[in-house]
Amino acid sequence: MPLAVIHGQPVLQIPQDLYIPPDALEVILEAFEGPLDLLLYLIRRQNLDILDIPVADITRQYVEYIQAMHEMRFELAADYLVMAAMLAEIKSRMLLPRAPNDEGVEEDPRADLVRRLQEYERFKKAAEDIDALPRQDRDTAPVQAFVPDRASIRLPPPVDLKEMLLALHDVFKRAELYTQHAIKRDALSVRQRMGELLTRMADGAFHRFESLFTVEEGRLGVVVTFLGLLTLAKEQLVEIVQEGPLQPIYVKSLALMKDPDEIELSSEFDEAANDDPSA
Template sequence: MVCEAQRKSQGKDKDMAIPVKLEVFEGPLDLLLHLIDKNKVDIYDIPIVEITQQYMDYIRQMETEDMNVMSEFLVMAATLIDIKCRMLLPKEVNEDGEEEDPRAELVQKLLEYKMFKFMSYELRDRQVDAEKNFYRGQHLPKEVAAYRQPVDYGELIGDMNLARLNEIFKALLKRQVDKIDPIRSNYGNIEKDEVDMDERSLFVEAYAQSHRRFSFRRLLEQQDSRMQIIVTFLVILELMKTGKITISQENIFDDIMIESNMCVSA
């Protein structure tokens, strides 16, 4: 009977409880600005103890299951407690000999948030004002939309005649000719010269086996294109690296002589 009476009493107290609706804030900085405005304190001289206590009271009354939102408020709560502890310690001095205020960074964030918040209010008011404006769409009768102003060809041509038109035509042609580069216009199309490296290597090896000792200049003079000369030069370097040929030069400006070290194939 006693338990039943207690349950009835608790149920009655619950029914008589006064519902309290908390204000919804967009974030911890929004809540801090509300507390500063509510207590009418200077944002540059925040009473950190009083504001922290009110902030923690609000945190305890919050009813939210969103951990992301709750974590933001808890991080700010930890920041306020840290500032509160640093306020109790001896003040730190920077390199210029000035005392550092632990609240300075928080004050800067609050000022920036307050500025952006007021800017959002201004944009919202402009949007509301813009929604009150209505514009009438273009609506023209078909006859007016289809009307085209007549062209007077006599007035358009004026004193123009065939001789004048011929002069204008020649001037346009001359202007086009002047735009042509006299040097580049004589260039032909650049075609890609493909040379097979393996084929050149076989050619040089066969040439070396048949001549045994020959001039490097004479070998290059037998090539048909610049690309063949480059590839032949690379082949000579590769054969010299592998020891298949030996290169010699008696004097600094003399012709380079190439001597084959390969056995003559039967």
């Protein structure tokens, strides 16, 4: 089987004059990225103290490792050979007497190597921590999604007449407390009460249904106020809303949105009372 096919011609053997530049190939020994990485691996594998490195054993293991490269080009492992030479120098310096420094303490030949190993270990750990962080286009990918405008207008639910009668019943119970204090009965007009209610709600805000009644007027005053509210609702001059069953009832005036000249207050209840004096 030919090694390659060039211009249609098969190549059966490697050319003798083929030249491969030394920098054309990068050799990564196992999982090590350099001589310091290999040296740190040998130290950690044997649980050695980085501050007290047995130079003789480490040097022997290091040299055995790079001897496995004897079939490769030595220029590709120059950094490893430099480190082996440095270990050998440190070993020889430890065998020779060491002169004390200015402070009278003998300098450890391993001090510079230990400093470089500690610094390399810190940067290696920092690089591993950064690589573990989520990275865009590697761990995540940006996406876009179109979300339509779903703004909705929530309309208040209609108020059931039963709910208003229940609220009226509570007002009646409070009004009964003042019935015994009534001395005389004043003639009350539903139309007049309608005008008073619109005046009280002239601020345009929602008012509690119960707050529009004056319990001191007794049952008659409560009934007149209730009839006035029903008439205003019929004429679309007030808005009555409730959030849900058994929830408070609120009343709001709609007269502010209309021309005052177009508002004419009248009540069929007043006309019935005038026709029938006994009513």
